[in-house]
Amino acid sequence: MRVFAVAEHRLGEINPVSLELLNFANKIKGDGTSEAVIVGDDVRALSSVLAGCADKVWALSGSQLEHYNPESHADVLLQLFEKEPPDLVLLGNTSQGCELAPLLAVRLRCPIVTDVVGASVEGGLIVSRYIYQGKLMVDLKLNRTPCVLTVRQGVFKEGIELRGEVTELRLTPSKPLRRRFSRIIEPEEGEIDVSKAEVIVAVGRGAAPSLKLAEKLASLLNGAVAGSRPVIDSGLLAKDRQVGISGKTVKPKVYLALGISGAFQHVMGMKDSELIIAVNKDPQAPIFNVAHYGVIADVQELLPKLLSKVEERRK
Numbered sequence: 286m287r288v289f290a291v292a293e294h295r296l297g298e299i300n301p302v303s304l305e306l307l308n309f310a311n312k313i314k315g316d317g318t319s320e321a322v323i324v325g326d327d328v329r330a331l332s333s334v335l336a337g338c339a340d341k342v343w344a345l346s347g348s349q350l351e352h353y354n355p356e357s358h359a360d361v362l363l364q365l366f367e368k369e370p371p372d373l374v375l376l377g378n379t380s381q382g383c384e385l386a387p388l389l390a391v392r393l394r395c396p397i398v399t400d401v402v403g404a405s406v407e408g409g410l411i412v413s414r415y416i417y418q419g420k421l422m423v424d425l426k427l428n429r430t431p432c433v434l435t436v437r438q439g440v441f442k443e444g445i446e447l448r449g450e451v452t453e454l455r456l457t458p459s460k461p462l463r464r465r466f467s468r469i470i471e472p473e474e475g476e477i478d479v480s481k482a483e484v485i486v487a488v489g490r491g492a493a494p495s496l497k498l499a500e501k502l503a504s505l506l507n508g509a510v511a512g513s514r515p516v517i518d519s520g521l522l523a524k525d526r527q528v529g530i531s532g533k534t535v536k537p538k539v540y541l542a543l544g545i546s547g548a549f550q551h552v553m554g555m556k557d558s559e560l561i562i563a564v565n566k567d568p569q570a571p572i573f574n575v576a577h578y579g580v581i582a583d584v585q586e587l588l589p590k591l592l593s594k595v596e597e598r599r600k
């Protein structure tokens with residue numbers, strides 16, 4: 286299979302989801318190839334980053350391609366796919382990917398599967414995604430190519446090293462563009478992407494009254510605070526801090542779950558963390574089924590003690 290992964294970049298940096306798409310591509314390509322595609326004005330340096338995980342890299346450059354624009358990007362991608370027909374086109378299940386993927390699928394006249402969270406290649410390609418707002422997971426057998434997939438960020442983190450060859454193509458969009466790039470609005474300072482944090486202190490409903498202490502602990506551990514859905518819904522933390530099927534998938538080195546029951550909708554977003562430590566006053570809480578270490582305790586009582594221990598060590 287020829288599996289193309291459409292890379293994302295902004296302000297000179299590759300979005301890590303691009304490398305995850307290549308990990309996914311390498312997992313399912315069989316005897317075929319994993320091929321990264323990057324679109325921009327000057328993308329040589331970024332192409333070499335992608336080449337470390339791909340069999341081939343297509344660098345589509347041109348003065349009208351400097352900034353992301355769904356019209357110009359879809360146009361030049363389709364120009365490439367006309368000459369180099371894909372079996373699968375992978376995009377991140379990000380704002381950019383969710384915008385580009387249907388444009389490509391319509392023009393390629395092919396099926397699309399969004400928010401893919403798993404894949405296997407037993408007797409054909411099977412991809413998994415949630416349905417009914419996360420209540421069920423389905424396996425879909427893809428028996429038609431090409432097919433466009435958007436892949437959830439943070440799922441396919443493990444990959445192999447390759448040394449792909451880079452092919453540069455100068456391209457211009459085939460039609461005048463109706464939309465134009467205006468400006469980049471930077472997120473406010475201090476905003477954190479929890480899917481990139483190495484240490485996460487996750488606050489559940491049972492630890493909500495101790496949020497301030499949890500934030501202090503996270504900062505002492507150079508980590509980030511995340512939360513379960515009720516904590517986000519109550520407005521204590523921003524939506525982008527939610528972990529779970531309708532939030533982010535995280536795989537930090539340490540995941541400290543405070544007062545979180547362990548509902549599967551939450552667990553699906555953090556179960557692959559390297560080390561899970563759960564604190565809950567209920568010994569039957571399902572979070573203990575996925576935790577490597579469990580502490581049966583009242584978070585309100587434990588957190589101040591834990592904080593003073595960490596502070597002591599930091600001296």
Ligand SMILES: Cc1cc2nc3c(=O)[nH]c(=O)nc-3n(C[C@H](O)[C@H](O)[C@H](O)COP(=O)(O)OP(=O)(O)OC[C@H]3O[C@@H](n4cnc5c(N)ncnc54)[C@H](O)[C@@H]3O)c2cc1C
Pocket residue numbers: 417418419420488489490491492512513514515516527528529530531532533543544545546547548549550551554564565566567570582583584585
């Ligand atoms: C379609 C759908 C999508 C969803 N998506 C998500 C999602 O992405 N992420 C998510 O998190 N949830 C999601 N949910 C909600 C999910 O089903 C659970 O309701 C939620 O995860 C529960 O959050 P919680 O564990 O913080 O709260 P609870 O289930 O109320 O658990 C609180 C826990 O804290 C413990 N506790 C209470 N007080 C203390 C204390 N003082 N010290 C120690 N422990 C204490 C309790 O024993 C309990 O185990 C979704 C639900 C649906 C239907």
